[in-house]
Amino acid sequence: MHTLSQESTEMHEGAREKIAHFINAPDSSEIVFVRGTTEAINLVAYSWGIHNLKQGDEVLLSLMEHHSNIVPWEIISKLTGFSIKYAKVHNDGTLNYEDFEGKFSSKTKLACLSHVSNVSGVVNDVKRIAKVAHDHGALMLVDGAQSVPHMPVDVQDLDADFLAFSGHKMLGPTGIGALYGKKALLEKMEPFQGGGEMIKDVSFNQEKGRCGISWNEPPWKFEAGTPNIAGGIALAEAIKYLEHLGMDEVLKHEITLTEYALKRMQELKKVTVYGPTDVKLKCGIIPFGVQGLSSHDVALFCDNFGVMLRSGFHCAQPLHQVFKLQSSARASFYIYNTTEEIDRFIDVLKEMEQF
Numbered sequence: 001m002h003t004l005s006q007e008s009t010e011m012h013e014g015a016r017e018k019i020a021h022f023i024n025a026p027d028s029s030e031i032v033f034v035r036g037t038t039e040a041i042n043l044v045a046y047s048w049g050i051h052n053l054k055q056g057d058e059v060l061l062s063l064m065e066h067h068s069n070i071v072p073w074e075i076i077s078k079l080t081g082f083s084i085k086y087a088k089v090h091n092d093g094t095l096n097y098e099d100f101e102g103k104f105s106s107k108t109k110l111a112c113l114s115h116v117s118n119v120s121g122v123v124n125d126v127k128r129i130a131k132v133a134h135d136h137g138a139l140m141l142v143d144g145a146q147s148v149p150h151m152p153v154d155v156q157d158l159d160a161d162f163l164a165f166s167g168h169k170m171l172g173p174t175g176i177g178a179l180y181g182k183k184a185l186l187e188k189m190e191p192f193q194g195g196g197e198m199i200k201d202v203s204f205n206q207e208k209g210r211c212g213i214s215w216n217e218p219p220w221k222f223e224a225g226t227p228n229i230a231g232g233i234a235l236a237e238a239i240k241y242l243e244h245l246g247m248d249e250v251l252k253h254e255i256t257l258t259e260y261a262l263k264r265m266q267e268l269k270k271v272t273v274y275g276p277t278d279v280k281l282k283c284g285i286i287p288f289g290v291q292g293l294s295s296h297d298v299a300l301f302c303d304n305f306g307v308m309l310r311s312g313f314h315c316a317q318p319l320h321q322v323f324k325l326q327s328s329a330r331a332s333f334y335i336y337n338t339t340e341e342i343d344r345f346i347d348v349l350k351e352m353e354q355f
């Protein structure tokens, strides 16, 4: 009841409203604070999946998913016995829509798809897949880790049942993210973790010698323990800044940089760009390889010149299997990058080719 606690509650709940508005969620109670995309997907798996998926049911995923949208489903399928089917990805990294749509049946209960691939930057038409999912009475989970930070995302337009994203990919701090879930679903779901805040009442029954518990309303039902108050408020501040720039402008800037980088990368003799090179199909991520060098060597070389790349399989090994690669180096852009930095990146790659 004291002033400072009320102020922080107001700021934290205000942050929830800001996040809801940013993705056009109808109600702020549909925003659950989580540690990030990984925790958001695990929350759906454990609070919805375990209680609603049984033997004979099917979950559809794609081969371009981040491990965080594969592993939780594989873990819980072993607990309840449902099946998982993986939709194919074309050799250029784009989704095989015919294969995905052809895998739907009356057994399908959930489809999970990344909005944007963290390896190739390919943008998936999740609205199209959500429509097919709903026509089959299935739910749609969208992994928005790489879309929410980079483009306008409207959960009502997509008709996503769940959308997961992380604060640290959109100028916010680590350890905070959000799960959007349709209110009617969140209301019916079981809690994720137990503890303070997520309960309405815990009372000891003398006769039974046990405690009877009733759950709090969503979203608090899913937020056990002291929340990451500072993280939630900071994420909302990051969102205010992104809104000030305008998400259309953020996307436009990234597309300009990607187009420029792809054009300049054609000057390089020993560099192969993976995935599509048409910017209409993707946003600001370019995976590539350098002849004769491992992706870690490429990243280390570039790091010596102050160019930061990610290397490895980017938590998406099945997609690297599609590309027939062990790993890739990845250049990615955000609002703070410039064409001058891309020129520097190309210069460093040229030096690497010489080396």
Ligand SMILES: Cc1ncc(COP(=O)(O)O)c(C=O)c1O
Binding pocket: 035, 036, 037, 038, 039, 066, 068, 069, 114, 116, 117, 118, 143, 145, 146, 166
């Ligand atoms: C597409 C995608 N999904 C999920 C994740 C997992 O996000 P986090 O590690 O923030 O939970 C990432 C992170 O790189 C990602 O790019």
